[in-house]
Structures are given as structure tokens and as C-alpha cells.
Amino acid sequence: MPLSSSHRVSRRNLLKGAVALSALFAAPLIVSAPAAASAAAEQYVASIGKSILVVAGGSQGQMSGKFRNLMARHAAISAIGVFSLGKYRSKLPGSQKSEYYSLIEKFVAGLFVKYAPQFAGNRIEITGSKARSARDVIVSSKVHFASGKAPLEVQWRLLKAGSGFKIFDVRVLGVWLAIQQRTEFTSVIKRNKGDFGALLKFLRSK
Amino acid sequence: MGVLFIDMVGMRDKGVTGLSRLLAAFCIVAATAIFIAPPSTLADGNRIVIQPVSDDGLDEIEEPGLDDPFEGVNRVIFALNDTVDQIVLRPVALVYRTVLPRPLRKGVANFLNHARTPVTLANDILQGDMKRAETTMVRFFLNTVAGFGGLRDIAGEAGWEYHSEDFGQTLATYGVPSGPYIVAPILGPSTPRHLVGRAVDILANPWTWILWDATTLESISPTLGETISARDDALETLDATREGSPDYYVTIKSLYRQNRESEVNNGAVLEEELPDIPDVR
Numbered sequence: 460m461p462l463s464s465s466h467r468v469s470r471r472n473l474l475k476g477a478v479a480l481s482a483l484f485a486a487p488l489i490v491s492a493p494a495a496a497s498a499a500a501e502q503y504v505a506s507i508g509k510s511i512l513v514v515a516g517g518s519q520g521q522m523s524g525k526f527r528n529l530m531a532r533h534a535a536i537s538a539i540g541v542f543s544l545g546k547y548r549s550k551l552p553g554s555q556k557s558e559y560y561s562l563i564e565k566f567v568a569g570l571f572v573k574y575a576p577q578f579a580g581n582r583i584e585i586t587g588s589k590a591r592s593a594r595d596v597i598v599s600s601k602v603h604f605a606s607g608k609a610p611l612e613v614q615w616r617l618l619k620a621g622s623g624f625k626i627f628d629v630r631v632l633g634v635w636l637a638i639q640q641r642t643e644f645t646s647v648i649k650r651n652k653g654d655f656g657a658l659l660k661f662l663r664s665k
Numbered sequence: 666m667g668v669l670f671i672d673m674v675g676m677r678d679k680g681v682t683g684l685s686r687l688l689a690a691f692c693i694v695a696a697t698a699i700f701i702a703p704p705s706t707l708a709d710g711n712r713i714v715i716q717p718v719s720d721d722g723l724d725e726i727e728e729p730g731l732d733d734p735f736e737g738v739n740r741v742i743f744a745l746n747d748t749v750d751q752i753v754l755r756p757v758a759l760v761y762r763t764v765l766p767r768p769l770r771k772g773v774a775n776f777l778n779h780a781r782t783p784v785t786l787a788n789d790i791l792q793g794d795m796k797r798a799e800t801t802m803v804r805f806f807l808n809t810v811a812g813f814g815g816l817r818d819i820a821g822e823a824g825w826e827y828h829s830e831d832f833g834q835t836l837a838t839y840g841v842p843s844g845p846y847i848v849a850p851i852l853g854p855s856t857p858r859h860l861v862g863r864a865v866d867i868l869a870n871p872w873t874w875i876l877w878d879a880t881t882l883e884s885i886s887p888t889l890g891e892t893i894s895a896r897d898d899a900l901e902t903l904d905a906t907r908e909g910s911p912d913y914y915v916t917i918k919s920l921y922r923q924n925r926e927s928e929v930n931n932g933a934v935l936e937e938e939l940p941d942i943p944d945v946r
Contacts (some may be wrong), residue, residue, distance in 0.1 A: 538944045548943070567911075573905035574669050591936050599934070609821060614934055618942050629887050630934065633927025634920055638940070642730070642919040646909045 497588035501595040503624045504615045507533050508583035515571075515579035522575060527568045532568075535618045535625035536560045539637050542627075545645040549597035550655040553662060567640075569665055578631065581605040583613075594619040595627075674892035680697075731846035731922045739848040743914050746853055772816040774894050778827055779808050779815025780887065784866045786831035792838045797931070800825050828931070832869070833862025836901065837929040846918060854921035 507529070513524045530536065540560050541548050544654035551559060569620035588598040596617045601610040614630035616637075628637035644658055733739065736751035762770070782805045789798035806829065812819040821827055836858050837843070844857035852863070866871055876884045910916040 462793070468921040535942075538942055541943045541945050542940070570905070570909050573909065576900070577901055589934075589936060595942055597934060597936060606892070607822070609818075609826065612932060616942075631930060632924065634923045635939075639916070639919055639923065643911050643916055650912070665909070 476588050497596055497598075500590075500617050500624055501585045501588050503617065504598040504600060505585050506584065506602065508602075508613075508615075512580055512583060512602070515575040515618075516581070519572065522572045524567045526571045527564050530564050530568060535620065535627045536564060538618055538625075538627055539563060539640075542637055543641045543644045544648070545641050547645060547648045547653065547655065550648065551651065552655070553656075555659065559659065562659065562665075566600075566662050566665050569651075578602065578611060580611065584610075586612075586643055588647070596624070602626050719742045726813050731918065733846045733918070735845065735847065739846065740914055742848045742850055744916070746848065746851065747913070749851070754896050755900070757893055758900055761893050762897050762900070770894065770897060773890065774898070775808070775812070775818045776815045777887070777894055778818075778829070779805070779812075780872065781829060781870075784870050785941045786827070786833075787869055788832055788866075791832075791835045792830065794931075797828060797830070800828070829911070829928075831862050832865040833859040834929050836862055843925075846922075854917060856925075858924070893934065 467517035514522060514529065517525065529553045532559070535626075537556075538558060538564050540556075541551065545622040575647055581613060582603040584601045584603060586599045586601055588596060590596045596619070598617060600613050600615065602613055603610050611631065615626060616630070616635070617624040628635050630636070647658045647661050648655060668818045670841075699743075699774040703782065759868075765773070782801060786798060786801045786805075789795075789801050804818075804825045807825065808818060818827065833856075841858055844858070847855050847857065848859070849855050849860065872887055878889070906916060906920070908914055
């Protein structure tokens with residue numbers, strides 16, 4: 460069947476086709492970077508998740524110390540610390556940064572010890588991942604329990620750090636813990652008329 | 666706070682039974698009409714934009730949160746609810762745990778989830794989610810037949826995982842804004858949308874009508890059972906939350922908001938709505 464004038468391949472259409480084709484072939488290359496990042500992130504969570512379950516199932520006495528060690532190596536503490544200050548992040552004095560970060564580690568470890576018995580499963584299963592950007596990956600997992608309790612869904616938000624990752628946030632029962640922490644920390648500062656010292660005082664008391 | 670946590674974790678819905686259920690439903694609907702979302706609430710009803718001028722003038726950020734124009738009243742009701750929880754609910758939950766061994770408590774919780782099937786199924790369908798409606802029906806059939814009338818969650822063990830839906834979630838999927846944060850007496854954290862949802866669910870629940878002519882004790886027994894069972898589930902979690910929180914009211918409000926959003930989205934993570942990770946060097 461002869462081509463009608465509307466079906467003729469003009470130079471412009473040819474160019475459009477070439478661009479579309481090149482985009483089509485380039486697409487897998489573009490998405491391959493986050494995909495690779497996700498695979499590495501999944502492996503990372505499988506490994507760190509296992510370590511956390513071991514600590515959570517261990518003795519209460521040593522739990523806090525062991526968890527703090529894990530946090531020091533695997534948590535993006537400075538990013539969490541700055542994020543937790545929300546709109547007050549400019550109030551963080553340079554001279555008190557290291558104390559603030561250290562207090563956050565202690566605070567989170569204290570919470571972990573309290574909640575650990577309920578979340579101490581015996582196996583972690585990675586169920587998927589998605590890259591928000593090259594530096595921000597979310598890995599989904601399920602924690603299985605030997606007692607037959609229904610599996611617990613846990614999402615891990617990872618921040619790219621060098622060639623590896625650090626944990627920025629964890630979502631349990633639909634609650635992102637860093638977001639929750641930000642709400643609480645900013646409420647302390649707000650109630651004290653923007654005084655960052657009030658937050659430090661609260662954290663030191665824990 | 667037991668009821669409060671039930672809503673927070675979204676496992677069960679609360680109310681009263683029989684005539685008092687109906688009365689409660691109408692009161693809730695009437696009360697809801699009073700609470701109109703203020704102008705500061707944006708279209709989705711859940712986000713307010715805080716635009717502080719900071720020291721560096723650069724960190725104007727959007728803080729997700731529930732609008733709380735009635736914070737003063739809410740805090741008073743919250744304190745009363747908390748007192749009732751500490752004096753009545755928590756001790757009752759402790760006794761319940763002491764008296765009933767874990768397998769029996771699990772059976773009670775399973776049965777209460779099972780009894781909620783009609784409400785979940787209706788809302789699955791109203792949301793047009795036929796996959797989840799199918800799961801709800803399969804669970805009901807399996808647990809009724811092979812799970813001793815719902816005492817054992819055979820379906821869950823076979824991979825048909827439990828979920829609950831309510832009319833508040835259905836309204837959210839229709840795009841109805843949540844409205845402001847409200848702490849309701851006894852019921853705990855809520856919003857006008859959630860309260861309307863509760864009222865509709867009470868009316869739609871066959872148990873409301875089955876127990877219509879029952880004695881008071883019989884008619885309130887499902888609610889009592891749900892409340893005590895849920896408070897038992899939440900004993901350690903709420904104790905730890907209370908102990909670690911700098912402001913329990915703010916903590917519970919934030920937990921409620923995040924958990925309710927998660928329920929509306931059936932647990933899915935909405936990546937595009939997450940705040941960015943700060944670039945700290």
C-alpha cells in the first residue's frame with residue numbers, strides 16, 4: 460500500500476525517531492545505576508538486619524553497648540541529627556555538634572533496648588527496594604518470628620556513603636522513626652522558645 | 666490510652682454496642698459537623714506548611730503534620746484519657762495477661778479480628794480493591810471452617826495476611842480531607858473524617874444489630890474484649906513510648922498521623938512524599 464503524505468518519513472520525523480530510539484536504548488543505562496545501587500543496598504540491609512536481630516535477641520545487659528557500636532558504624536548520625544532539628548537546624552552550634560550526635564546515639568540505643576524484645580525476630584527477608592535517587596535508597600524487608608507471630612514489615616532508608624551505605628531511617632508499623640524523632644525534638648525546642656539547650660538537657664537526662 | 670493505641674496501630678475499631686452505639690454514632694456525626702477544617706489546612710487535609718524565617722533564612726521547610734487548632738482542649742482531654750488508661754485500662758490489661766496464657770490471648774485477638782470481617786470486606790469493596798476483598802473472604806472462609814470459628818488464624822499461616830479497613834480510610838481514598846486533629850474522650854486521637862468513619866462502621870457492623878436487644882453486659886462485651894486485648898498487645902510499646910517521650914501528647918499525635926497515613930495507603934511507602942535527607946558534610 461503506498462504511503463499517504465501523512466505517513467511519509469520526513470527528515471523531522473526521522474530525527475524524532477532517532478531521538479526516541481536513542482532514548483529507548485539509553486533508558487536501561489540510566490536506570491541501571493539505581494538498580495545496581497538497590498541490589499547492593501539489599502545486601503547491606505540483609506547483613507546489618509541480621510546483626511541487629513542478633514543484638515536484639517541477646518542479653519539485656521550488653522544490648523545498649525552492642526547496639527551503639529552498630530550505630531556508630533552503620534547509622535548516618537550527623538544526617539539524622541541535623542534532620543531531627545527540622546526548621547531549627549541552624550540552631551545547632553558547631554561547638555556542641557559532637558556532644559549532640561553522641562547523645563542521639565545514646566538516646567536511640569536506649570529506645571532500642573526498650574523496644575527490642577517485641578521486635579526480636581529470628582530471620583530477616585528482603586522483599587524489595589527502590590532508589591529515590593542515587594544517594595537515597597529504600598529497602599523493604601520482613602522480620603519473621605520463631606513464635607509464629609505474624610511477620611513484621613520493616614523499611615530501611617539508606618543514605619549512600621562512599622562506596623557503601625549508612626542507615627538514615629527505619630519504618631516500623633508504618634512509622635518512620637527519624638521523622639517521629641524530628642517531631643519530638645522540634646517540639647522540645649519550640650516549647651522552650653527556640654532554645655537548643657533545652658533539647659540537649661532532655662537528651663542528657665536520658 | 667488503650668483505645669488510643671488500637672487506633673494508632675489500626676488493628677481494631679472501637680465503639681459501644683446496641684442503642685448506645687447508635688447514639689454514639691449520631692453524636693459523633695453531629696460533633697464532626699462542628700469541626701470544620703480551618704483555612705490553614707491544605708487540600709489533602711494532612712499537610713500544613715510552616716514557613717519560619719530562620720537565622721540563615723534558607724531553611725524554609727514543609728513539616729508534615731496534622732493541623733491542631735484545638736490543641737488546648739485536646740491536651741486536656743488527652744490528659745483525662747491518659748488518667749483513665751493508667752488507672753483502669755492498664756491494670757485490667759495486666760490482670761488479663763496474668764490470668765490468660767499467651768495462646769488463649771492470641772485466640773481471643775484472632776476471634777475479634779475475625780468478627781470484624783464484615784466491616785473490612787465492605788470497605789475493601791467500597792475502595793474498589795477486589796484483591797484485598799478476595800483476601801478478606803478467603804480468610805473468613807478458612808478461619809471459620811479450619812480455624813475453629815476464627816480462634817486460630819489458619820489463613821494467616823497460609824499466607825493470607827490479615828488487614829483491616831474502615832470507612833475513614835475509604836473516605837480518604839475518595840479524597841476527603843482528614844480535617845484537624847481531635848482527641849475524643851475515651852476514643853483518643855482522631856480527626857473528623859476518622860470519627861465519621863467510625864460512626865458508619867458501627868452502623869454497618871452486623872454485631873450492632875445482632876446484639877441490639879441483648880443485656881448491657883452482653884452488648885458491650887465485644888467492645889470490652891477488643892479494648893482489653895488491644896491494650897494487652899500494647900503494654901510494653903506504650904510503656905516504652907511514655908518513658909522515652911519528651912512530650913507524650915506530641916509523640917502520640919505524630920504516631921497517630923504516621924500510622925493512619927500508612928493504613929490509608931495500605932502500608933505502602935510513598936517515596937515522593939518523604940522529606941529529603943539533608944546533605945551533611
